[in-house]
Amino acid sequence: MNDRLPPLTPYTFGSMSLGHDPAKFPDDVRVARHAMDLGLWVHSSRAYAGGKTFEVLKKAFDEAPAKRPRTMFKVSCESATELAADVEFTLTSLGLPKIEIAQLAGKTHQKRDIVADFLTQGPMYQTCSRLKEQGLVDRFVFEIFYSYSADALKAVQNDLFDGYIFYYSLLERQVSNEIWQLLWERQLPVLALRPVAGSFLTDSPKLRERRQTDPKHPAFQRLDELAPVLAASDCHDLLELSLRFLASHPNVVTAIAGTGSLAHLDQLESSVRTAKPLAPELVERIRTLHRTWCSQEATYQFAKELW
Protein backbone atom coordinates (compact mmCIF):
# COMPACT_ATOMS: atom_id res chain seq x y z
CA MET A 1 0.00 0.00 0.00
CA ASN A 2 2.51 2.59 1.15
CA ASP A 3 5.61 1.25 -0.57
CA ARG A 4 5.66 4.26 -2.85
CA LEU A 5 6.78 6.39 0.10
CA PRO A 6 9.98 5.48 1.94
CA PRO A 7 9.30 3.94 5.38
CA LEU A 8 8.55 6.81 7.74
CA THR A 9 8.82 6.85 11.51
CA PRO A 10 5.29 6.84 13.02
CA TYR A 11 6.20 10.20 14.60
CA THR A 12 7.84 12.88 12.47
CA PHE A 13 9.41 15.71 14.42
CA GLY A 14 7.90 19.05 13.35
CA SER A 15 10.56 21.74 13.74
CA MET A 16 8.36 24.84 13.47
CA SER A 17 8.84 25.78 17.17
CA LEU A 18 12.62 26.04 16.83
CA GLY A 19 14.65 29.18 16.18
CA HIS A 20 12.23 31.86 17.37
CA ASP A 21 14.25 33.09 20.33
CA PRO A 22 18.00 33.68 19.83
CA ALA A 23 18.57 33.16 23.57
CA LYS A 24 17.17 29.65 23.24
CA PHE A 25 19.33 28.67 20.24
CA PRO A 26 21.44 26.10 22.17
CA ASP A 27 18.27 24.60 23.74
CA ASP A 28 16.64 24.38 20.32
CA VAL A 29 19.72 22.65 18.88
CA ARG A 30 19.50 20.14 21.74
CA VAL A 31 15.87 19.40 20.84
CA ALA A 32 16.78 18.87 17.18
CA ARG A 33 19.74 16.68 18.18
CA HIS A 34 17.46 14.63 20.41
CA ALA A 35 15.03 14.08 17.52
CA MET A 36 18.03 12.89 15.48
CA ASP A 37 19.19 10.57 18.29
CA LEU A 38 15.70 9.07 18.32
CA GLY A 39 16.06 8.39 14.59
CA LEU A 40 13.00 10.48 13.71
CA TRP A 41 12.13 11.97 10.38
CA VAL A 42 12.20 15.79 10.52
CA HIS A 43 9.71 18.17 8.89
CA SER A 44 10.63 21.78 8.16
CA SER A 45 10.33 24.76 5.87
CA ARG A 46 12.70 27.57 4.88
CA ALA A 47 9.96 29.97 6.02
CA TYR A 48 9.83 28.88 9.67
CA ALA A 49 10.94 31.57 12.13
CA GLY A 50 11.99 33.74 9.19
CA GLY A 51 14.67 31.19 8.28
CA LYS A 52 16.03 30.74 11.80
CA THR A 53 14.66 27.21 12.09
CA PHE A 54 17.02 26.20 9.29
CA GLU A 55 19.93 27.70 11.27
CA VAL A 56 19.05 25.47 14.23
CA LEU A 57 18.78 22.40 11.99
CA LYS A 58 22.06 23.20 10.20
CA LYS A 59 23.90 23.38 13.52
CA ALA A 60 22.35 20.12 14.67
CA PHE A 61 23.12 18.33 11.37
CA ASP A 62 26.72 19.59 11.39
CA GLU A 63 27.26 18.46 14.97
CA ALA A 64 26.25 14.88 14.19
CA PRO A 65 26.51 14.21 10.44
CA ALA A 66 26.23 10.45 10.97
CA LYS A 67 22.83 10.97 12.53
CA ARG A 68 21.49 13.28 9.87
CA PRO A 69 17.75 12.56 9.71
CA ARG A 70 15.57 11.74 6.78
CA THR A 71 13.70 14.89 5.90
CA MET A 72 10.47 16.37 4.64
CA PHE A 73 10.50 19.99 3.48
CA LYS A 74 7.86 22.35 2.22
CA VAL A 75 8.63 23.65 -1.27
CA SER A 76 6.69 26.13 -3.34
CA CYS A 77 4.38 24.82 -6.04
CA GLU A 78 3.54 28.30 -7.34
CA SER A 79 5.75 27.78 -10.41
CA ALA A 80 8.41 25.42 -11.77
CA THR A 81 11.06 28.07 -11.15
CA GLU A 82 10.09 28.59 -7.50
CA LEU A 83 9.84 24.87 -6.93
CA ALA A 84 13.34 24.16 -8.23
CA ALA A 85 14.74 27.20 -6.38
CA ASP A 86 13.24 26.05 -3.06
CA VAL A 87 14.74 22.59 -3.45
CA GLU A 88 18.15 24.06 -4.25
CA PHE A 89 17.96 26.58 -1.40
CA THR A 90 16.97 23.90 1.09
CA LEU A 91 19.73 21.49 0.08
CA THR A 92 22.39 24.19 -0.01
CA SER A 93 21.36 25.84 3.27
CA LEU A 94 21.38 22.58 5.17
CA GLY A 95 24.21 20.79 3.34
CA LEU A 96 21.97 17.88 2.38
CA PRO A 97 22.43 15.61 -0.64
CA LYS A 98 18.69 15.19 -1.15
CA ILE A 99 15.19 15.73 0.21
CA GLU A 100 13.44 12.43 0.88
CA ILE A 101 9.95 13.98 0.73
CA ALA A 102 9.06 17.41 -0.68
CA GLN A 103 5.69 18.85 0.36
CA LEU A 104 4.17 20.84 -2.48
CA ALA A 105 2.76 23.96 -0.82
CA GLY A 106 1.39 27.27 -2.07
CA LYS A 107 1.63 30.83 -0.76
CA THR A 108 -2.13 31.18 -0.53
CA HIS A 109 -4.82 28.58 -0.06
CA GLN A 110 -7.15 29.55 -2.90
CA LYS A 111 -6.23 27.16 -5.69
CA ARG A 112 -3.53 24.80 -6.85
CA ASP A 113 -2.46 25.27 -10.47
CA ILE A 114 -0.04 22.39 -10.06
CA VAL A 115 -2.94 19.95 -10.41
CA ALA A 116 -3.78 21.07 -13.97
CA ASP A 117 -0.05 21.23 -14.65
CA PHE A 118 0.45 17.59 -13.58
CA LEU A 119 -2.57 16.45 -15.60
CA THR A 120 -1.01 17.92 -18.74
CA GLN A 121 2.58 17.06 -17.76
CA GLY A 122 3.43 20.77 -17.75
CA PRO A 123 6.52 22.60 -16.46
CA MET A 124 6.02 21.74 -12.77
CA TYR A 125 5.51 18.07 -13.61
CA GLN A 126 8.67 18.13 -15.73
CA THR A 127 10.62 19.81 -12.93
CA CYS A 128 9.47 17.26 -10.34
CA SER A 129 10.39 14.40 -12.70
CA ARG A 130 13.83 15.92 -13.30
CA LEU A 131 14.46 16.44 -9.58
CA LYS A 132 13.58 12.79 -8.99
CA GLU A 133 15.82 11.61 -11.84
CA GLN A 134 18.70 13.70 -10.48
CA GLY A 135 18.21 12.10 -7.07
CA LEU A 136 17.58 15.48 -5.43
CA VAL A 137 14.03 14.66 -4.28
CA ASP A 138 12.75 11.13 -3.72
CA ARG A 139 9.02 11.80 -3.44
CA PHE A 140 6.48 14.62 -3.74
CA VAL A 141 3.43 14.88 -1.51
CA PHE A 142 0.56 17.28 -2.08
CA GLU A 143 -0.62 19.61 0.70
CA ILE A 144 -4.40 19.93 0.97
CA PHE A 145 -6.58 22.60 2.52
CA TYR A 146 -10.37 22.49 2.38
CA SER A 147 -10.46 25.84 0.55
CA TYR A 148 -9.18 24.32 -2.71
CA SER A 149 -11.08 21.06 -2.52
CA ALA A 150 -11.96 21.20 -6.23
CA ASP A 151 -8.28 21.03 -7.27
CA ALA A 152 -7.43 18.57 -4.49
CA LEU A 153 -10.23 16.23 -5.53
CA LYS A 154 -8.82 16.08 -9.07
CA ALA A 155 -5.37 15.37 -7.65
CA VAL A 156 -6.66 12.46 -5.58
CA GLN A 157 -9.01 11.09 -8.26
CA ASN A 158 -6.10 10.95 -10.69
CA ASP A 159 -3.66 9.97 -7.92
CA LEU A 160 -1.13 12.49 -9.15
CA PHE A 161 1.21 12.55 -6.15
CA ASP A 162 3.09 10.09 -3.95
CA GLY A 163 1.06 11.03 -0.86
CA TYR A 164 -1.30 13.62 0.62
CA ILE A 165 -0.55 15.83 3.61
CA PHE A 166 -3.04 17.87 5.62
CA TYR A 167 -4.05 18.93 9.12
CA TYR A 168 -5.50 15.81 10.63
CA SER A 169 -6.24 15.28 14.31
CA LEU A 170 -9.12 14.44 16.58
CA LEU A 171 -10.21 18.07 16.36
CA GLU A 172 -9.66 18.88 12.73
CA ARG A 173 -9.62 17.24 9.33
CA GLN A 174 -8.71 19.74 6.64
CA VAL A 175 -10.10 17.76 3.67
CA SER A 176 -13.64 17.44 2.36
CA ASN A 177 -15.69 14.31 3.01
CA GLU A 178 -15.44 13.26 -0.63
CA ILE A 179 -11.65 13.51 -0.69
CA TRP A 180 -11.26 11.75 2.65
CA GLN A 181 -13.49 8.91 1.48
CA LEU A 182 -11.40 8.43 -1.68
CA LEU A 183 -8.14 8.47 0.26
CA TRP A 184 -9.58 5.89 2.63
CA GLU A 185 -11.11 3.58 0.00
CA ARG A 186 -7.94 3.59 -2.08
CA GLN A 187 -5.71 3.51 1.03
CA LEU A 188 -3.58 6.33 -0.35
CA PRO A 189 -0.77 7.49 1.95
CA VAL A 190 -1.76 10.31 4.29
CA LEU A 191 0.70 12.37 6.36
CA ALA A 192 -1.12 13.88 9.36
CA LEU A 193 -0.04 17.42 10.24
CA ARG A 194 -0.71 18.93 13.67
CA PRO A 195 -2.03 15.86 15.53
CA VAL A 196 -2.07 17.94 18.75
CA ALA A 197 -4.22 20.56 16.95
CA GLY A 198 -1.65 23.21 17.77
CA SER A 199 -1.92 22.37 21.52
CA PHE A 200 -5.73 22.55 21.66
CA LEU A 201 -5.72 18.86 22.61
CA THR A 202 -3.66 19.41 25.74
CA ASP A 203 -4.79 20.83 29.02
CA SER A 204 -3.02 24.05 29.95
CA PRO A 205 -3.80 27.12 32.07
CA LYS A 206 -3.55 29.22 28.88
CA LEU A 207 -6.21 27.17 27.15
CA ARG A 208 -8.51 27.15 30.19
CA GLU A 209 -8.23 30.92 30.36
CA ARG A 210 -9.00 31.16 26.66
CA ARG A 211 -12.09 28.99 27.10
CA GLN A 212 -13.33 31.44 29.75
CA THR A 213 -12.80 34.50 27.62
CA ASP A 214 -13.83 32.92 24.31
CA PRO A 215 -16.25 30.07 25.11
CA LYS A 216 -17.87 30.18 21.67
CA HIS A 217 -14.60 29.47 19.87
CA PRO A 218 -15.40 26.58 17.50
CA ALA A 219 -12.53 24.53 18.92
CA PHE A 220 -14.19 24.49 22.35
CA GLN A 221 -17.53 23.52 20.82
CA ARG A 222 -15.83 20.63 19.05
CA LEU A 223 -14.03 19.65 22.25
CA ASP A 224 -17.40 19.51 24.01
CA GLU A 225 -18.72 17.21 21.28
CA LEU A 226 -15.66 14.99 21.69
CA ALA A 227 -15.94 14.74 25.49
CA PRO A 228 -18.43 11.80 25.46
CA VAL A 229 -16.15 9.89 23.07
CA LEU A 230 -13.20 10.39 25.40
CA ALA A 231 -15.36 9.25 28.34
CA ALA A 232 -16.36 6.07 26.46
CA SER A 233 -12.71 5.24 25.66
CA ASP A 234 -9.90 3.96 27.85
CA CYS A 235 -7.70 6.92 26.85
CA HIS A 236 -6.26 9.15 29.55
CA ASP A 237 -6.68 12.35 27.62
CA LEU A 238 -7.56 13.93 24.30
CA LEU A 239 -4.00 13.76 23.02
CA GLU A 240 -3.95 9.99 23.47
CA LEU A 241 -7.38 9.75 21.83
CA SER A 242 -6.10 11.81 18.88
CA LEU A 243 -2.97 9.71 18.39
CA ARG A 244 -4.90 6.44 18.72
CA PHE A 245 -7.55 7.71 16.30
CA LEU A 246 -4.81 8.37 13.72
CA ALA A 247 -3.26 4.96 14.48
CA SER A 248 -6.64 3.41 13.62
CA HIS A 249 -6.04 4.34 9.99
CA PRO A 250 -3.43 2.16 8.28
CA ASN A 251 -3.03 4.68 5.46
CA VAL A 252 -1.90 7.40 7.90
CA VAL A 253 1.83 6.82 7.52
CA THR A 254 3.13 9.40 9.99
CA ALA A 255 1.97 12.05 12.47
CA ILE A 256 3.90 15.32 12.31
CA ALA A 257 3.78 17.07 15.67
CA GLY A 258 5.82 20.01 16.84
CA THR A 259 7.46 20.81 20.13
CA GLY A 260 10.27 22.91 21.54
CA SER A 261 10.49 20.78 24.68
CA LEU A 262 12.70 17.74 25.25
CA ALA A 263 10.13 16.20 27.61
CA HIS A 264 7.29 16.63 25.13
CA LEU A 265 9.47 15.26 22.36
CA ASP A 266 10.06 12.05 24.32
CA GLN A 267 6.38 11.87 25.21
CA LEU A 268 5.25 12.38 21.61
CA GLU A 269 7.73 9.87 20.23
CA SER A 270 6.72 7.12 22.63
CA SER A 271 2.97 7.92 22.52
CA VAL A 272 2.81 7.88 18.71
CA ARG A 273 5.03 4.79 18.41
CA THR A 274 2.94 2.78 20.87
CA ALA A 275 -0.52 4.15 19.96
CA LYS A 276 -2.98 1.26 19.54
CA PRO A 277 -5.98 1.51 17.24
CA LEU A 278 -9.25 2.42 18.95
CA ALA A 279 -12.31 0.19 19.07
CA PRO A 280 -14.11 0.45 15.69
CA GLU A 281 -17.25 2.00 17.22
CA LEU A 282 -15.19 4.85 18.71
CA VAL A 283 -13.43 5.43 15.39
CA GLU A 284 -16.83 5.61 13.71
CA ARG A 285 -18.13 8.12 16.26
CA ILE A 286 -15.18 10.40 15.61
CA ARG A 287 -15.49 9.99 11.85
CA THR A 288 -19.16 10.95 12.12
CA LEU A 289 -18.22 14.16 13.92
CA HIS A 290 -15.59 14.87 11.27
CA ARG A 291 -18.12 14.28 8.50
CA THR A 292 -20.40 16.89 10.08
CA TRP A 293 -17.64 19.42 10.70
CA CYS A 294 -16.07 18.93 7.26
CA SER A 295 -19.24 19.39 5.29
CA GLN A 296 -19.06 23.09 6.03
CA GLU A 297 -17.18 25.90 4.37
CA ALA A 298 -16.19 26.88 7.90
CA THR A 299 -13.68 24.03 7.80
CA TYR A 300 -10.96 26.20 6.31
CA GLN A 301 -11.83 29.07 8.62
CA PHE A 302 -11.29 26.66 11.51
CA ALA A 303 -7.70 26.06 10.42
CA LYS A 304 -7.11 29.80 10.46
CA GLU A 305 -8.67 30.06 13.93
CA LEU A 306 -6.09 27.60 15.22
CA TRP A 307 -3.11 29.42 13.70
Ligand SMILES: NC(=O)c1ccc[n+]([C@@H]2O[C@H](COP(=O)([O-])OP(=O)(O)OC[C@H]3O[C@@H](n4cnc5c(N)ncnc54)[C@H](OP(=O)(O)O)[C@@H]3O)[C@@H](O)[C@H]2O)c1
Ligand atom coordinates in the same frame (compact mmCIF):
# COMPACT_ATOMS: atom_id res chain seq x y z
N1 LIG B 1 1.03 23.80 6.24
C1 LIG B 1 2.02 23.16 6.81
O1 LIG B 1 2.80 22.48 6.17
C2 LIG B 1 2.21 23.19 8.29
C3 LIG B 1 1.48 24.06 9.09
C4 LIG B 1 1.67 24.02 10.46
C5 LIG B 1 2.60 23.12 10.98
N2 LIG B 1 3.33 22.31 10.17
C6 LIG B 1 4.33 21.32 10.68
O2 LIG B 1 3.65 20.49 11.60
C7 LIG B 1 4.32 20.54 12.84
C8 LIG B 1 3.28 20.49 13.93
O3 LIG B 1 2.44 21.62 13.88
P1 LIG B 1 2.08 22.51 15.17
O4 LIG B 1 3.30 22.60 16.00
O5 LIG B 1 1.43 23.74 14.71
O6 LIG B 1 0.91 21.66 15.83
P2 LIG B 1 0.85 20.39 16.82
O7 LIG B 1 1.98 19.47 16.61
O8 LIG B 1 -0.50 19.85 16.70
O9 LIG B 1 0.95 21.08 18.25
C9 LIG B 1 2.17 21.51 18.76
C10 LIG B 1 1.91 22.24 20.05
O10 LIG B 1 1.50 21.30 21.01
C11 LIG B 1 2.32 21.45 22.18
N3 LIG B 1 2.58 20.09 22.69
C12 LIG B 1 3.13 19.05 22.04
N4 LIG B 1 3.20 17.97 22.84
C13 LIG B 1 2.68 18.34 24.02
C14 LIG B 1 2.49 17.67 25.23
N5 LIG B 1 2.84 16.39 25.40
N6 LIG B 1 1.91 18.36 26.25
C15 LIG B 1 1.54 19.65 26.10
N7 LIG B 1 1.73 20.35 24.96
C16 LIG B 1 2.28 19.70 23.93
C17 LIG B 1 3.59 22.10 21.73
O11 LIG B 1 4.08 22.96 22.75
P3 LIG B 1 5.57 22.72 23.39
O12 LIG B 1 6.53 23.31 22.44
O13 LIG B 1 5.48 23.41 24.68
O14 LIG B 1 5.75 21.25 23.54
C18 LIG B 1 3.13 22.95 20.54
O15 LIG B 1 2.71 24.23 20.98
C19 LIG B 1 5.14 21.83 12.84
O16 LIG B 1 6.25 21.78 13.67
C20 LIG B 1 5.52 21.93 11.40
O17 LIG B 1 6.69 21.16 11.16
C21 LIG B 1 3.14 22.33 8.84
